[in-house]
Amino acid sequence: MNLPKIPLGSWIDSFVEWITIAFAGLFSFITATIDGLLNLIVNVVGAGPPIVFIIVLALLLAYTSRWQLGIFTFVSLLLINNLGYWESALQTLAIVLVSGFLTILIGIPLGIWSAQNKTVQRIVMPILDFMQTMPAFVYLIPSILFFGIGVVPGIIASFIFAIAPTIRMTNLGIREVPNDLIEASDAFGSTSSQKLFKVQMPLATPTILAGVNQSIMLALSMVVTASLVGAPGLGADVYRAVSQINVGQGFEAGISIVFIAIILDRLTQNLRKPAYGHIIKGKYVFSIIVALIVGTLVVQGLATEKDLPGDPKAIGGQTNYEIIGIEPGAGIMKQANSSITEYGLDNWKLVEGSSAAMIAELKKAYENKQPIIITGWSPHWMFSKFDLKYLDDPKGVFGGAEEIHTIVRKGLEQDAPGAYKILDQFSWETGDMEAVMVYIEEGMSPSEAAEKWIAENQEKVSKWTNGADKGNGKKMNLVYVAWDTEIASTNVIGKVLEQYGYDVSLSQVEVGPMYAGVANGSSDALVGAWLPSTHEEYFNTYKNDFVDLGLNLKGTKNGLVVPKYVEINSIEELK
Ligand code: PBE
Numbered sequence: 071m072n073l074p075k076i077p078l079g080s081w082i083d084s085f086v087e088w089i090t091i092a093f094a095g096l097f098s099f100i101t102a103t104i105d106g107l108l109n110l111i112v113n114v115v116g117a118g119p120p121i122v123f124i125i126v127l128a129l130l131l132a133y134t135s136r137w138q139l140g141i142f143t144f145v146s147l148l149l150i151n152n153l154g155y156w157e158s159a160l161q162t163l164a165i166v167l168v169s170g171f172l173t174i175l176i177g178i179p180l181g182i183w184s185a186q187n188k189t190v191q192r193i194v195m196p197i198l199d200f201m202q203t204m205p206a207f208v209y210l211i212p213s214i215l216f217f218g219i220g221v222v223p224g225i226i227a228s229f230i231f232a233i234a235p236t237i238r239m240t241n242l243g244i245r246e247v248p249n250d251l252i253e254a255s256d257a258f259g260s261t262s263s264q265k266l267f268k269v270q271m272p273l274a275t276p277t278i279l280a281g282v283n284q285s286i287m288l289a290l291s292m293v294v295t296a297s298l299v300g301a302p303g304l305g306a307d308v309y310r311a312v313s314q315i316n317v318g319q320g321f322e323a324g325i326s327i328v329f330i331a332i333i334l335d336r337l338t339q340n341l342r343k344p345a346y347g348h349i350i351k352g353k354y355v356f357s358i359i360v361a362l363i364v365g366t367l368v369v370q371g372l373a374t375e376k377d378l379p380g381d382p383k384a385i386g387g388q389t390n391y392e393i394i395g396i397e398p399g400a401g402i403m404k405q406a407n408s409s410i411t412e413y414g415l416d417n418w419k420l421v422e423g424s425s426a427a428m429i430a431e432l433k434k435a436y437e438n439k440q441p442i443i444i445t446g447w448s449p450h451w452m453f454s455k456f457d458l459k460y461l462d463d464p465k466g467v468f469g470g471a472e473e474i475h476t477i478v479r480k481g482l483e484q485d486a487p488g489a490y491k492i493l494d495q496f497s498w499e500t501g502d503m504e505a506v507m508v509y510i511e512e513g514m515s516p517s518e519a520a521e522k523w524i525a526e527n528q529e530k531v532s533k534w535t536n537g538a539d540k541g542n543g544k545k546m547n548l549v550y551v552a553w554d555t556e557i558a559s560t561n562v563i564g565k566v567l568e569q570y571g572y573d574v575s576l577s578q579v580e581v582g583p584m585y586a587g588v589a590n591g592s593s594d595a596l597v598g599a600w601l602p603s604t605h606e607e608y609f610n611t612y613k614n615d616f617v618d619l620g621l622n623l624k625g626t627k628n629g630l631v632v633p634k635y636v637e638i639n640s641i642e643e644l645k
Contacts, residue, residue, distance in 0.1 A: 086212045090434075097216045104168060104222050110367070111164040117366045120151050126362065131333060133355055134340040146329035155326045161303035162293055162330060165221060169228045169289035174282055177233045181240020181278070182266065191241065198234040206231045206292060210299050210427075219394060219423050219431045224296025224305075232288035239281025243274030275342065283338040290331050300423035304330070306398070310422065313399030315582035385441055385638055391417045393630065394431050394444045397551065398422040399581035401604030402445045402468070402628045409467040409630065415644050420445075425553050432456070436633055443644075446631030449500040450554055451507040460629040462640035468628045469603035473621040474559070478595040479588050480617060486594070488539030489546050489572055493595050494619045495534045496563050502527065503623060506558035520561035524569070531566055541571030549577045549584045549593040556598035559622070563597050581608065589615035597622055604628060 090097075115123055124147040132140025150159045184191040209230050213223030247270050255265045271278075293305030304323045311320030344352055393410075395403050406420050428444055429452065435442035436456050443461075452458060476493050483490045502523070509519035524531055546567055550560035560576055568574045577593060585605075587593035589612035599605055599618075609618075630641055638644070 086215060089212075090215050093216075100226075101217045101222045104225055105220075107171070108164050108168050108221060108225070111167055112160055113370055114363055114366045115163060116157075116160050117370060120147075120156050124148060124151070126359075127333070130355070130359065131337060133346050133350070134344040135336040136345045139336050143333050146333070150326045150329060153322045153326070155304060155307065155323060158302070158304045158307050158323070159326055159330060161221075162290075162305065162327070163334075165225055165228070165293060165296070165301060165303055166286060166289050166330075166334065169225050169232055169292075170282065170286045172225075172229045173233045173236045173285040173289070177236030177281070177285065178240050178278060181237040181281075182244060182271075184237070185241045185244035185270075194237065198237060201230055202234045206295050207298075210295065214299050214427050214430045215434065218434065219300040219421060219427050220392075221296075221301040223299045224292070224301030227299075228289045228292035228296055231292055232285040235284035235288065236278070236281040239284070240274065240278045243277030243281075244270045246277065247273045279338065279342055283335065286334055286338055287331065290327065290334065293327065297422070298424055299427050300394075300421045302422075306422055310398035313397055313580040313582055315586055385443070385636065385644060386417060388441045389443055391419060392443075393418060393420045394428050394442060395420045395422055396425045396428050396445055396553075397581065400445075400551075400553070401581075401600055401606070401608075402447060404607070405468045405604070405628060406445050406630065409463070409465075409641055412465050412467050413641050413645060415641075418644065432633075439633075439635055441636045442633065443636075444631050445628070447553075447555070447628045448626060449504045449507065451504060451511045452631075454504065454508060455511065457634040458631050459634050459639075460627070460631055461638065461644075462642075463629055464640065464642065467641075468630075471624070472600055472602065472604060472626045472628075474555075474597070474623040474626060475599040475601050476595065476597045476619040476622045477585075477588055477599050478617050478619060479591045479593065480615065481591065482594055482617070486541070486544055486546065486572075488541055488570070489544070489567055489594070491538040492534050492567060492570065493563065493597070495536065495538075496566075496597065497534070497622045498530060498559075498562075500623065500625050502530070503555060503558050506562060507554050510554070510558065516557050516561040517565060519558070520565040523562060524565055534566060535570055538570065541567065541573070543571065543573050546572045546574045546595070547577060547593045548574065549579055549587045549596050550598055551581050551584055552578050553598070555626075559597045581605075585609070585612045585616075588612075600626060600628075 117123075124144060127147065128140045128144035131143040147159075150156060180194060184194045206227060209227040210223060213226050217223045217226060251269055251273070252265065255269045260268065293301070293303060294308050295305070297303070297306035297309040304327050307323035308320055308327070310316070311323060344355070393406060395406055397403070403420065403422065409415070410418050410420065432442060432444055432452065446452065446458065446460070476496055478490060478493055482493075506519050506523045509522055510516055514522065548560050548564050550556040564574045564576050577587070579587065584593075584596055584598070585608040588596050599609065601609060632638070
């Protein structure tokens with residue numbers, strides 16, 4: 071059968087585009103509210119020196135879950151602080167608390183509603199199944215378009231992923247209230263709200279809280295995923311560690327997440343029946359906590375009228391002092407961080423995420439003529455699609471024009487001399503690479519774009535394959551990172567090798583793993599080594615374990631990029 075492909079993807083695209091425009095106002099309201107809530111929490115928990123918060127939380131845990139848990143909380147939080155993950159831990163805690171709060175706010179009423187109404191239940195339950203099984207990553211994509219890069223899309227995606235248990239357990243809890251009790255309350259003539267609040271809810275509370283506890287745990291499990299779109303915290307630390315193959319850092323951040331999970335789990339499980347509830351009444355303890363929170367807020371409100379420095383009309387105020395970055399392990403991220411120190415841009419922060427998320431953010435800002443600063447590089451299709459400019463970099467932090475090198479594993483020359491020769495002879499110009507990138511941006515798949523470019527540039531390609539032995543089905547693996555430049559080059563050279571008889575597979579990985587893969591021989595080659603400065607560190611770490619075949623392209627550039635309508639011209643003007 072030869073049915074045409076159903077354009078499901080493009081329908082979803084148009085639908086999302088429509089929502090983005092139609093509900094722009096609502097989305098900015100939600101973004102601002104969640105951001106505000108989050109800052110509030112970060113400010114309260116981060117108000118005093120860490121030790122104050124540590125002691126308060128340890129006492130609370132001891133109260134709800136016995137003294138052993140109190141000691142565990144005290145020691146594990148001290149350890150997190152000692153390892154240098156305190157700020158991150160607070161961010162993560164705040165993210166989870168906000169997701170948890172939203173879950174309760176929306177999940178419990180929905181659960182009650184579906185317990186009272188069969189039709190609602192029939193509609194809600196399959197939707198919940200869908201929400202839980204759809205890979206959570208997928209929610210990130212529209213979330214970026216709706217809420218921009220940063221913590222908010224991360225929270226929304228976590229919330230969608232995590233809300234199901236709260237709704238389900240609330241529904242279940244209320245339905246499980248024994249029928250004779252319901253009949254009794256009916257017989258006494260209670261109204262349905264009396265029945266709900268005096269009979270059903272109190273009896274269902276343990277089940278509902280178990281659902282909330284599950285939701286909070288699920289939200290915590292989303293922190294690493296959320297960091298892909300720029301949510302800060304321990305999740306971002308883990309992601310960075312993966313990106314740079316930093317085993318030690320990954321473990322430290324990971325164990326910090328485990329500690330937080332244990333603390334939150336025990337706290338939410340025992341909140342209703344505190345271990346020492348018979349000694350001090352729960353309501354006193356919780357009043358003290360509330361008083362502490364309110365007190366901190368009041369003191370802070372009085373002390374901090376300051377807000378961010380400078381003129382709100384200046385670029386900093388308009389962009390929230392954020393430079394939109396890409397994958398944390400990218401060389402350009404290191405350069406962007408040193409530009410912040412070198413130019414003394416103390417108020418600014420670099421948002422980590424991914425190239426795709428950055429581009430989405432650029433598109434959105436560009437359509438609304440809003441100022442934005444991104445980490446940009448050329449060749450790149452964004453320069454042909456948007457009117458952009460590099461900010462001058464008088465201190466040369468982003469290095470000068472660079473080369474892209476081809477690097478292969480040791481032993482490839484003996485094992486696959488033909489492929490080695492092709493990789494060695496592979497060389498093209500920025501215009502070539504840009505053409506492939508534009509094809510992809512216009513909707514072709516990377517492999518179609520590569521095929522099209524190859525068909526149009528037979529002469530160039532024949533110079534690469536000149537004198538090389540055919541592949542005869544020999545297997546070849548190429549590694550690359552999902553940067554537009556590398557997607558283009560890797561697909562082209564992959565296709566050329568394939569057309570020359572090799573059985574080629576492409577693996578998309580993070581930056582560190584790309585270098586490590588070729589160095590340890592698990593991959594055959596990479597064609598995206600930006601040298602000498604962008605990937606200097608990775609190159610130096612692994613240079614004795616692979617073979618550098620020299621450049622395949624020259625004349626690249628990295629820097630901070632803004633749309634032309636932004637009125638500054640130099641990084642110095644960010645100060
Ligand atoms: N880039 C594109 C990469 C190299 C290729 C500039 C984003 C980097 O910064 O590592």
